[in-house]
Amino acid sequence: MPTALITGATAGLGKSFTRALAEQGYDLVLVARSERDLKEHAELLRAGHGIRTEVLPADLTTDEGCGRVTARLTAEPAVDLLVNNAGIGYDNAFLETGIQAEERLLDLNVRAVLRLTDAALGEMTRRRSGAIVNVASVAGLGPAWLSSTYPASKAWIIGFTESLAVSQQVRDAGVRMMALLPGYTRTEFHQRAGIPTTFPPAWLWLHSDDVVRSALRDLRKGKVLSIPSLRYKTAAWGLRHLPRPLSRRFAWDISKPGH
Numbered sequence: 001m002p003t004a005l006i007t008g009a010t011a012g013l014g015k016s017f018t019r020a021l022a023e024q025g026y027d028l029v030l031v032a033r034s035e036r037d038l039k040e041h042a043e044l045l046r047a048g049h050g051i052r053t054e055v056l057p058a059d060l061t062t063d064e065g066c067g068r069v070t071a072r073l074t075a076e077p078a079v080d081l082l083v084n085n086a087g088i089g090y091d092n093a094f095l096e097t098g099i100q101a102e103e104r105l106l107d108l109n110v111r112a113v114l115r116l117t118d119a120a121l122g123e124m125t126r127r128r129s130g131a132i133v134n135v136a137s138v139a140g141l142g143p144a145w146l147s148s149t150y151p152a153s154k155a156w157i158i159g160f161t162e163s164l165a166v167s168q169q170v171r172d173a174g175v176r177m178m179a180l181l182p183g184y185t186r187t188e189f190h191q192r193a194g195i196p197t198t199f200p201p202a203w204l205w206l207h208s209d210d211v212v213r214s215a216l217r218d219l220r221k222g223k224v225l226s227i228p229s230l231r232y233k234t235a236a237w238g239l240r241h242l243p244r245p246l247s248r249r250f251a252w253d254i255s256k257p258g259h
């Protein structure tokens with residue numbers, strides 16, 4: 001049975017990845033901070049799908065937490081699919097967030113993705129098989145939120161994933177890499193970040209199971225960027241092709257009072 005390791009596996013998109021991959025018969029390594037949530041969810045997956053599960057509690061904003069996960073990525077049984085999914089955002093403007101919180105965001109959204117990809121990709125290219133999905137965001141394509149480092153962190157994931165995915169070394173080794181760019185998706189993300197969920201109209205919200213189904217289909221097709229739903233494919237086209245000064249005008253400015 002193939003094995004997948006998913007970060008942020010206890011909620012939202014990560015949880016949807018675990019369910020979809022369990023249905024496909026993957027054994028799973030689940031990573032998040034809360035050991036209790038990990039164990040509860042692992043038990044449900046084991047009972048529901050008859051797969052093997054491992055729980056790996058780790059805070060990926062820390063060196064120690066990343067180290068525990070990279071150690072698993074280079075151990076047996078080999079990990080065939082890595083999903084770098086855990087990520088955070090904030091509702092505060094840059095100058096109000098505080099540098100420690102900003103560094104935590106970069107540690108999770110960027111540094112952990114870098115470290116886990118490094119560990120997994122080394123193993124996968126040696127074995128000449130495997131796949132990595134890095135969860136970015138449509139917000140990473142343009143000036144989507146002003147006064148926020150979140151879109152910049154996701155822009156890094158997109159650039160990083162694309163540059164490795166199409167490189168000769170990775171392609172020749174038969175390893176696939178894909179960045180997933182979801183739009184607004186109903187998960188715990190906004191509640192954790194303190195971002196109001198009243199602003200985007202209902203039709204803009206995606207369901208996490210649909211996002212993951214579409215992502216896994218795109219991975220099978222060998223796509224480098226996966227943008228689930230026509231709504232967000234259109235938004236992504238706009239962010240990529242409209243003149244930057246124009247798209248900036250439509251960006252959500254979280255430094256504005258009462259944004």
Ligand SMILES: NC(=O)c1ccc[n+]([C@@H]2O[C@H](COP(=O)([O-])OP(=O)(O)OC[C@H]3O[C@@H](n4cnc5c(N)ncnc54)[C@H](OP(=O)(O)O)[C@@H]3O)[C@@H](O)[C@H]2O)c1
Nearest residue numbers: 008010011012013032033034060087137184185187188189
């Ligand atoms: N929801 C959206 O609208 C949306 C849109 C675009 C992109 N995304 C991206 O999708 C990804 C998943 O987001 P989501 O919406 O599913 O989030 P979510 O519902 O808030 O789930 C976050 C998961 O990450 C884990 N986590 C949080 N901090 C962690 C840390 N320091 N170390 C290890 N694990 C940690 C959480 O468990 P613990 O708290 O137990 O650690 C939880 O399992 C993120 O990268 C996000 O940026 C989301």
